Amino acid sequence: MNNSSIVGISVPRKEGQDKVTGRAQYIDDIVLPGMWYGATVRSTIPRGRIKQITFGAEVAWDDYVIVSAKDIPGKNCIALIAEDQPCLAENCINHPEEPILLLAHADRHALAKAVNAISIEYDPSPAVLTLEESERCCDIIWGSDNTFKTYVIQKGDIDSAWAKAAYIVEGEYRTGAQEQLYIENNGMIAWFDPEHGITVWGSLQCPYYVHKALMTLCQLPAERVRVVQVETGGAFGGKEDYPSMIAGHAALLAIKTRKAVKIIYDRLEDMAATSKRHPSRTRHRTAVSKDGKILGGTIDFTIDGGAYTTLSPVVLSRGAIHAGGPYYWPSVRITAKALATNAPPHGAFRGFGAPQSLFAMERHMDRIAQIIGASPIVVRQRNFLKPGQTTITEQAVREPIDLEKLLDRALELSSYQSRKESFAEENESGEIKKGIGVAAFLHGAGFTGSGERYLGSVVGVEACADGAVRVLVSSTEFGQGTKTALSQVAAETLGLGYEDVDVAPADTMEVPNSGPTVASRTVMVVGSLVCSAALGIRHALRQSGWLGDSYSPEEFRAACRNYVAAHGALRSWSRYEAPPDIFWDDEKHRGEAYAAFAWAVYIASVRVDLTTYTVSVDDFVALQEVGRVLHPVLAAGQITGGVAQGIGLSLYEKVIWQNGRMQNSQMTNYIMPTSLDVPPIRVFFEELGNVHGAFGAKGIGELPIDGPAPAIANAVADALGAPCDCVPLLAEDIFDILTTRVATADRSGSPSR
Amino acid sequence: MRSNPRDYQLVAPGTLHAVLSLLAEAPGKWLPIAGGTDLMVLYGAGKLAARNLVSIWSLPELRGIEVLPDQVRIGAGCTYAELREHPVIAREFPLLARAASWTGGTANQNRGTIGGNIVNASPAADSLPALLVYEAELILVSVRGERRVPYLGFHTGYKTTQLAGDELLRAVCLARQFSECLHHTRKVGARSAQAIAKVAIAALGGVAGGRVQEVRIALASVAPVPLRLFETERAVKGKSIDKCLLAAARRATVSEIRPIDDIRSTARYRSAVSSNLVEEFLRRLSAGAPI
Amino acid sequence: MSNSHEISGRREFCFTVNGERKTVPAYPMERLLDVLRHQLRLTGTKEGCGEGECGSCAVLMDGILVNSCLVPLLQAQNANILTIEGLAGAGLHNLQQAFLHCGGTQCGICTPGMILAALYLLKKNPFPTIEDIREGLSGSLCRCTGYMQIFEAVEEAARRQTSDEV
Numbered sequence A: 001m002n003n004s005s006i007v008g009i010s011v012p013r014k015e016g017q018d019k020v021t022g023r024a025q026y027i028d029d030i031v032l033p034g035m036w037y038g039a040t041v042r043s044t045i046p047r048g049r050i051k052q053i054t055f056g057a058e059v060a061w062d063d064y065v066i067v068s069a070k071d072i073p074g075k076n077c078i079a080l081i082a083e084d085q086p087c088l089a090e091n092c093i094n095h096p097e098e099p100i101l102l103l104a105h106a107d108r109h110a111l112a113k114a115v116n117a118i119s120i121e122y123d124p125s126p127a128v129l130t131l132e133e134s135e136r137c138c139d140i141i142w143g144s145d146n147t148f149k150t151y152v153i154q155k156g157d158i159d160s161a162w163a164k165a166a167y168i169v170e171g172e173y174r175t176g177a178q179e180q181l182y183i184e185n186n187g188m189i190a191w192f193d194p195e196h197g198i199t200v201w202g203s204l205q206c207p208y209y210v211h212k213a214l215m216t217l218c219q220l221p222a223e224r225v226r227v228v229q230v231e232t233g234g235a236f237g238g239k240e241d242y243p244s245m246i247a248g249h250a251a252l253l254a255i256k257t258r259k260a261v262k263i264i265y266d267r268l269e270d271m272a273a274t275s276k277r278h279p280s281r282t283r284h285r286t287a288v289s290k291d292g293k294i295l296g297g298t299i300d301f302t303i304d305g306g307a308y309t310t311l312s313p314v315v316l317s318r319g320a321i322h323a324g325g326p327y328y329w330p331s332v333r334i335t336a337k338a339l340a341t342n343a344p345p346h347g348a349f350r351g352f353g354a355p356q357s358l359f360a361m362e363r364h365m366d367r368i369a370q371i372i373g374a375s376p377i378v379v380r381q382r383n384f385l386k387p388g389q390t391t392i393t394e395q396a397v398r399e400p401i402d403l404e405k406l407l408d409r410a411l412e413l414s415s416y417q418s419r420k421e422s423f424a425e426e427n428e429s430g431e432i433k434k435g436i437g438v439a440a441f442l443h444g445a446g447f448t449g450s451g452e453r454y455l456g457s458v459v460g461v462e463a464c465a466d467g468a469v470r471v472l473v474s475s476t477e478f479g480q481g482t483k484t485a486l487s488q489v490a491a492e493t494l495g496l497g498y499e500d501v502d503v504a505p506a507d508t509m510e511v512p513n514s515g516p517t518v519a520s521r522t523v524m525v526v527g528s529l530v531c532s533a534a535l536g537i538r539h540a541l542r543q544s545g546w547l548g549d550s551y552s553p554e555e556f557r558a559a560c561r562n563y564v565a566a567h568g569a570l571r572s573w574s575r576y577e578a579p580p581d582i583f584w585d586d587e588k589h590r591g592e593a594y595a596a597f598a599w600a601v602y603i604a605s606v607r608v609d610l611t612t613y614t615v616s617v618d619d620f621v622a623l624q625e626v627g628r629v630l631h632p633v634l635a636a637g638q639i640t641g642g643v644a645q646g647i648g649l650s651l652y653e654k655v656i657w658q659n660g661r662m663q664n665s666q667m668t669n670y671i672m673p674t675s676l677d678v679p680p681i682r683v684f685f686e687e688l689g690n691v692h693g694a695f696g697a698k699g700i701g702e703l704p705i706d707g708p709a710p711a712i713a714n715a716v717a718d719a720l721g722a723p724c725d726c727v728p729l730l731a732e733d734i735f736d737i738l739t740t741r742v743a744t745a746d747r748s749g750s751p752s753r
Numbered sequence B: 001m002r003s004n005p006r007d008y009q010l011v012a013p014g015t016l017h018a019v020l021s022l023l024a025e026a027p028g029k030w031l032p033i034a035g036g037t038d039l040m041v042l043y044g045a046g047k048l049a050a051r052n053l054v055s056i057w058s059l060p061e062l063r064g065i066e067v068l069p070d071q072v073r074i075g076a077g078c079t080y081a082e083l084r085e086h087p088v089i090a091r092e093f094p095l096l097a098r099a100a101s102w103t104g105g106t107a108n109q110n111r112g113t114i115g116g117n118i119v120n121a122s123p124a125a126d127s128l129p130a131l132l133v134y135e136a137e138l139i140l141v142s143v144r145g146e147r148r149v150p151y152l153g154f155h156t157g158y159k160t161t162q163l164a165g166d167e168l169l170r171a172v173c174l175a176r177q178f179s180e181c182l183h184h185t186r187k188v189g190a191r192s193a194q195a196i197a198k199v200a201i202a203a204l205g206g207v208a209g210g211r212v213q214e215v216r217i218a219l220a221s222v223a224p225v226p227l228r229l230f231e232t233e234r235a236v237k238g239k240s241i242d243k244c245l246l247a248a249a250r251r252a253t254v255s256e257i258r259p260i261d262d263i264r265s266t267a268r269y270r271s272a273v274s275s276n277l278v279e280e281f282l283r284r285l286s287a288g289a290p291i
Numbered sequence C: 001m002s003n004s005h006e007i008s009g010r011r012e013f014c015f016t017v018n019g020e021r022k023t024v025p026a027y028p029m030e031r032l033l034d035v036l037r038h039q040l041r042l043t044g045t046k047e048g049c050g051e052g053e054c055g056s057c058a059v060l061m062d063g064i065l066v067n068s069c070l071v072p073l074l075q076a077q078n079a080n081i082l083t084i085e086g087l088a089g090a091g092l093h094n095l096q097q098a099f100l101h102c103g104g105t106q107c108g109i110c111t112p113g114m115i116l117a118a119l120y121l122l123k124k125n126p127f128p129t130i131e132d133i134r135e136g137l138s139g140s141l142c143r144c145t146g147y148m149q150i151f152e153a154v155e156e157a158a159r160r161q162t163s164d165e166v
């Protein structure tokens, strides 16, 4: 038995060679014989009815294949949680950029002109464009009250909290829409033949989501729909639900043309039409004791879901459960709502609601500190959750987490105290104001509540004829290192070399449904299943007599070869089973919300230049407890990547809306951080040695996006001595904050500084 | 890609003379394309109206930076990379070298030309405030011959210029007379690299005997064209820099700019930052700080 | 001027790609990016934006870094082009190795352009400081890594390159 550990080592990324040499095949790199190209004709208004569609005379329409809602063989919807989103709008328009018609042509250059030659006349209706308009219900655009979902989480007796409070602290916090901005735009290729049904290849996160959507749309049985993920150039949640739409479109064109059809979005279309992070508004009202202890409070968490349900209920749920942060609330009532507006549906983006509600919580902690006259550090220390206490869903903290210690270490790593002092001195004069801000937070790994039980994920491990071992999962690789980490887990479990194990392509014909690749669940949940499925292989080899009690990797390979030669394929399956003692009430959102939490303290140092009102981040410390770190380089890369996206969310990335439509759908005016905009991002891990998931690993993918926005906003507020309760904080926003603030000397016009 | 290459014509006659003859055949028919960093963006987005293009990229007559005793002559086809690396530009015209260094990333600087920046005539263009301050002269050329025009006034309105349909911009001339001055520039963009200016300043000046002797200030992105702040200059020239003068300069700045709200910023912000930038420059001038 | 310019339409263009002479029939306004990807099937060069912002389409043209989405084919006539496919020799190039080792590639879509930008940077400046690296790569956007491990990779490649030379 090979004892040298593979877990915990930075082995080379499985598909790394292909990526650095340019050999990796992404969807736009793939060409099928006789392939046609598809394009989408979209609505230009936020709400109304289609009156008439005119095809311009300047185009030879006979050369095109045109698909409308009438061509849909099955149900005209993108099946996910609800079935309210049409695949092609037939009559009613509910948001700009809503797909209406599809075109295909043999020459990809012939499409843009044709799309432009189609003019659509509408009967417009009044549109609902903001949360406030949606709440007012003057126009009902969804259901009976514009509400996709409401959750109320209630813990303890809030009334008595108000009575005992020395302070009642209120605040309202907002976050904007954020584009995932994976550098590879969305794309799909579909192919149809009556015998085999539909096959799609694409850039996507969740093969079985697409599979389900295509079955409904094309009215085909499971075995006649095949979904294959190809190399995917970034996703971040952005390729969780929308790929089902594009796959549907490509499939409809493939059915009608009887050709392979490729649809590739360009950047303009990808940004304008596909989902973004839900904009949010959070209102806190908190009862606080004299010494800064939270006694209880209410949290109203409202998100803008856009025009259709899509994933909003799930995003809402995660946001609501994280709304109390890593603090102990004796009593709390959280009211969470996802509302409809006439914008393209907002969807999954790394963090999934948690970055929004945690931004509010962590800004609010600083507000509490300010109001009671304590330091932000002390207020956090007073309220940190401790082992044995319960979260807002009354889940007991069982891990030996010591948040005070985590905070202390982060303070030390960021030289918090000495910076605080020197900033205070430096800020007395000059145009540069410096500040430092803290965010403490947690992130639940895996699906919420009974989610994993409903999913019932299945994982396979296969012994191959050549002696290698293959992991069979629908969990996808899109940069986070799924293939590498799951190979490590299987190799470690079986005592094999890393190179003896590989992960099969995510092809629904080949791999079982191991659930979607979301929610930081892959290593923890799927990894555990990989362990047990791998052990099943070993067991079978031993049972059959091909493998002894102790073995070398070479003996294991020989055993696989012999077994397959003698008995045929050897596969072992493992299905998720919920631990029996787990309680979760979905209606009340009470109980064990997550199998595990990752914990973190992030500290940002910023400077604000009062000549230009621009903020830059000078230093960023990211300290977290994520269980066992399986692969230090991949793990650090997840953190730095998430922090950079969080910096974007905080300071740069603003979607400019007009009539429900994104105005800045180009990389030149939707501003993501470049290599000159990120500070040194210093990543540290704390390992508790607790046992969760595969070899003690908890989720890591989403955590790092939760902390930057509040840490940075707190730092900017510290620098300016003014509240910064909305992100992003562009220079124009800082300017507005400073100039609309009362009780501040009017700077403009006074040259004395 | 939203354009069809079939719909476009692109030729490369190879010499200046040949290009000019082509332009003269049907003035206005052919659109020159140099580094393509403006035109190809429009093309990709399906927004390039011109259908006939003539390449002037790498025309030898438009290349090179010629250093003469009293002036520097920069070929219109000079790229940002060439500009920022040129020792005389870096030493004597630092405003231009700096502007070149922040015009997009490396690849953009390898292709984008100063001629393209001038003729493209964006009010946000980075090198133009520097040209206003250095009072550049432009050499325009056609089969009819060459003419010299002051750069100031070359832009006649939003994205319009004095260039005739058969003309090319051949070179930009800068007088070598600013080595004694304080040069000051700053770009305010949405991020630290690859950003279009929300406001930018280029300025130079000199103080003698406590009074402002020489002063020239130009701003980008605050009017339909890059703007020289003559009013503001008048307000400070010959005066000593004190609180009162700074206030007057701020007022003059705000009164002569015409900022707007657009996708990149707000008029309110641009106005405040413009006067902040002018004040920052004047403070440096009074402190005699080096660039 | 001769009227032959008036004839639009496909014609043959010649250039060298990764050391090989290529002749392709194409329209003069085709983007170099498309010709590489579609005609020559060199799909290592990626399109992230088509507007010159992201740098994932970067190649070296006559030794200088350009974004191939902004180069009309006619301007690449007779040029010498290097794409990611031409970088590795018998083994991986120094930079490719360093990107693998340091975690400089995650989803990989920015990687070819990023490596070429790094190659160009090291060619011009074999001893870059961290500030030089930040500036040199500022035209190449990466959404996955937060850049830290890319900086490390370039530093490592620079170190190896110089120690190899000694």
Ligand SMILES: Cc1cc2nc3c(=O)[nH]c(=O)nc-3n(C[C@H](O)[C@H](O)[C@H](O)COP(=O)(O)OP(=O)(O)OC[C@H]3O[C@@H](n4cnc5c(N)ncnc54)[C@H](O)[C@@H]3O)c2cc1C
Binding pocket: B031, B032, B033, B034, B035, B036, B037, B038, B039, B040, B041, B056, B062, B076, B077, B102, B103, B104, B105, B108, B111, B112, B113, B114, B115, B116, B117, B118, B119, B120, B124, B125, B126, B127, B163, B167, B168, B169, B170, B194, B195, B196, B197, C051, C052, C053
């Ligand atoms: C990613 C990116 C970032 C950018 N960042 C900046 C920035 O920060 N600051 C900035 O100012 N600009 C920026 N630009 C714009 C652009 O790079 C500059 O305007 C550049 O100078 C244009 O030069 P070019 O040679 O590429 O122009 P082209 O696109 O070739 O031409 C632009 C215009 O000028 C005309 N033209 C060019 N040369 C001549 C000539 N000699 N005679 C007559 N007409 C001529 C053309 O007909 C056309 O109308 C950016 C562009 C991109 C793609």
Ligand code: FES
Binding pocket: C046, C047, C048, C049, C050, C051, C052, C053, C054, C055, C056, C057, C058, C067, C068, C069, C070
């Ligand atoms: S695709 Fe060329 S720069 Fe983005």
Ligand code: FES
Binding pocket: A183, A233, A234, A479, C104, C105, C106, C107, C108, C109, C110, C111, C141, C142, C143, C144, C145
């Ligand atoms: S590795 Fe994904 S964009 Fe850079």
